[in-house]
Amino acid sequence: MGIGQGTGIDADQLAGQMDRQQWLWNRPAGPSRATLILAHGAGAPMDSAFMATMAELLAQRGVAVLRFEFAYMAARRVDGKRRPPNPQAKLLEQWRAVYAEVRQQLAGPLAIGGKSMGGRMASLLADELGADALVCLGYPFHAIGKADKPRVAHLAELRTPTLIVQGERDPMGDAPTVAGYRLADAIGVHWLESADHDLKPLKRSGFSHEQHLQAAADAVAKFLLP
Template structure:
């Protein structure tokens, strides 16, 4: 699989978001498919890809750990160059992703230019059960506007764990999905469904783009 591109409905502004997958699931996982379709409804074109270790897994079916960070970022950066050349000067190019993919997107945006915005979904602020190991040291160096959409039940970072860490976010905008877990699945007793929360995540992305990327 090379790339999965879904054109946003009525995307007259030529906005493209490169979406990277998480550590354990591929680019066409149910979450990535549903998120891409929700973003499409908000007029955002998405491009999905797979890191080298996931490409190998697709080829032979063997599970592997993620590549080293330098390999992930190099692969991601090459795709940014490719998409930037395709969009030209008139397009807006964002990077983002699910969990690890979002973290790599934010790291990439702290190291290079040519990125107009960052959108992370289920950011891994810390490993589950280890809230002392924060992964936010690079946020102040991110060179473009950034958004994180996070479920309030996400074991990688919950609202009460953010207390005292607000300054670490820098200028990153953080939006919460009530009841959502790491995959944005709500509690069974909630009236809102999984797709409702994904639609909210997409809507927050649209608002973010309108206010901070295209304004």
């Protein structure tokens, strides 16, 4: 499914205006048909290997990707000290601010999402913000070892068109566990065979990590682009 097309300032122009924010853009060689704001997970920055690879693969498929960092991770970049994520309220506040600035200037289709925690925070705001779509890569349905305490209540009522790309053996939500959750009709789950939380498969599966990342990018691009 596509998320439509719009007119106005495009992702290339917007990226040039926002350099001061120290955000990272990956833009298609040709016109951008959709833009995705992609937030990082709890333990790795916006320029981690996973984030950089996914952003580039999506740009190759026609999706402009903007990456930003939550405050605790940006502070680590300054002094090198590891910190836990900011409280949820702070993370959501920052998501709202980033989305508002991009939405104010970008007239085309705008999706939000992220890796693990970044995607979960986006899912809590997708309906509120009126995002065109939501993309979650490795959704943390529950903390590791705490499948009895799922984080899925809001997913039962989500209205925003959503794609979750999930590894079948993700310790934060494997296929059998997720099958027992009630998810809204707006949510689709694309499973990657034998993959973990970083979408990396077991060697015996016959798939490589690169193949799974390519497959994830294919699924996201198909979902977002008209």
